[in-house]
Amino acid sequence: MRTEPLPLLSRVADSVYWMGRYIERAENVARFIGVNLNLQLDLPLAPAHQWQPLIDTSGDAEIFRSRYGDATQARVIEYLAYDTENPNSIASCLRVARENARSIRETISSEMWTQVNAMYLQIQTQRSLPEPERLLDAFREIRMGCHLFQGIADATMSHNEAWHFLRLGRKLERADKTSRLLDVKYFMLLPSTSDIGTPYDDIHWSAVLKSVSGFEMYRKRFGRITPADVVDFLVMDQEFPRAVRYCIACASESLHAITGTPPGTFRYASEQLMGRLKAELDFASVETVIRGGLHEYLDGLQQKMNAIDDCLRDDFAVRTPRGATQALGQSGPGAA
């Protein structure tokens, strides 16, 4: 008789999930910095316009101002990449990812651990800002390091419950970051409708696409760059791996793989919220979204994703033995 695999410890599920989220977060910060560095070469702007928005995306404008003052390239990069007091800097993300990985070394593959540890050690040794000619490469390496981690995870770890928690964390984080990036850029890029269709506009929207490695794929899909098509592509595309809809579809798939609940139905609160969000994205149209206000729409998406994150914690943690067995209706002391 074939034995059922043991379900994951709740603590381990939590750690794999956050390891996935933090590595993805580190990758996204590296992306934002890399694209801004590129953009600056194409279209130099005053630092306030060039670098301040990156701080705004993170929601840390006040903390940044009090510690660093005006947003210059060097200061923003320092804060976003290397500042260990910033809990979302690349250095902090990789530290937390490694800490989580260390507590679940028996669950992940040795190769995955070695890669997280290597990225952590690398950024530890990079104490100060890289030389200007090394800047772009430095962030490219971090991005590639994160890709390598995902590839190693997919190729060396069984696609079991733990792997699905990892993927769930990664996809939710990615959806969140794509929506935030779009939110900030859309707000920045559309202050005066007179710019629409000018070369500046093109460069900016290209930068947005490039920051999610989506420029080439967008071209194949839509050709000319228009804000509405970019929104359509980054939010509602079914095939582009960093589009919100695609990410939510994957997250939903992993969630159902974890619970065993058939797709389209739910037993857990997180499945219910995920299902609703997925349906909303599946049946949305870009015209309606823009007419209703893109910012409001994206803000709503982020809140829904946060609510899913909250529910995951409750759905898969066993706090008190009696209560939990009743709530989940799973086997427990009374059932065995």
Place this chain on the structure above:
Amino acid sequence: MRLNTYDAGGFYDEMFDAAGNARPEARLLLESIGSLEEGQLQRCQQAAERILVQLGITFNVYGDSAGTERPFPFDLVPRIIRAEEWDWIERGLTQRIHALNAFIDDIYHKQRIIKDGVIPEEVVRSAASFRPQCVGLNPPKGVWCHITGTDLVRGGDGQIYVLEDNLRVPSGVSYMLENRDLMKRTFPQVFEGLQVRPVFEYPSFLLHTLESIAPPRATGKPVVVLLTPGIYNSAYFEHSYLAQKMGIPLVEGRDLVVEDDRVWMRTTKGLRRVDVIYRRIDDDFLDPEAFRPDSLLSVPGLLRAYKAGNVALANAPGNGVADDKVMYAYVPEMIRYYEDEDPIIPNVETYLCWRDTDRQHVLQNLHALVVKAANEAGGYGMLVGPHASVAERDAFKDKIQANPRNYIAQPTLALSRVPTLVGDHLEGRHVDLRPYILYGDDIRVVPGGLTRVALRKGSLVVNSSQGGGSKDTWVLSATPIAAGIAA
């Protein structure tokens, strides 16, 4: 690399005899080290150190800020053990563990050995590691010490002695396994022509041992878990390493809960039964209901579940009673009593400070003796007489007189040495050897062990917490080496 300047310094050297000639079992290895270009051994050594950091093979340092990890220093020159000598060690350890297990079982039941006057009752009753909670306990298959790491040393006379029986929660086996991997990765050429017995089966043997003590259940494979105090414990790397190699969950106290005298773990799908716990937590921290009430690592009710026979613990709680340094002095008597045999591996001569004549001798000869607290490990609570100052010795005199039961003394052993890379050349450094013994359906000794080396010049303290490192340990196979390969 030149070896002709190597000086054994009057100590027993594991690779060279008293006349300075290579011992037969070390000859091939020394030839291949001798044929290396200048600097090549150092380059291999540096590569090994880099790999240790990359793989995160570290131990946590207590008393340092929380979470400080350090790689456990590794020396590339292995320690070699002849096949016949290993056979003798294996027989000696098997005999010793069998007797120790019989002793523990006896102490928590009829205490025949006391009634027959072999060991004074006072010694047992005053042992800090005696657990009254365990009186009358019947662990599965009568086994109390499933995993043991016995410390062996070789003295200046060339004789191997047992120095300590680590029965409670012995550590270090992960370094034995990683050291071999590291050697194969960085210095593969030296294995050529030698029949080095593999150690990689240890995790399989360990899992097998743990599964063998599972309480009977109607269906399915037993659920075995490894219980760790958490990521800040000094041996955390080893806990996660062994769990990974055995493919079992690594749990912390907070992951477990006892209900209806059964142990459960908190999973994403509710609670799941646990059958066997390989616990890497000391007795005192296991269960606040039975032992220390202030423990934060523990699982309330664990001992109840254990007593009810619903979960197996390895090692069994209470087995430390035989691991007390005073009890150590009686192990040869235990072997004669339970096995009706003479001990194969001798003890180091030991003075028990609670005996008046022994104490007088110890107090008068502190400069020549090593004094140890009866119930400490890790090189703590220890005085190395010849290396101590007058003030340190006086402080120990006071301690011994205030609490004689807690101290034993032994002659300072001239531990054997193994050539070790220091800068660009080899120097002798003192070593010990910790083989690992598994006891489930039968007793098994993995051919190898952890060779710890005191890296500081002249030091006799090999503990990782006190500046020690480790070496790969090669047990050679008795099978003759094929002539073609050796050439």
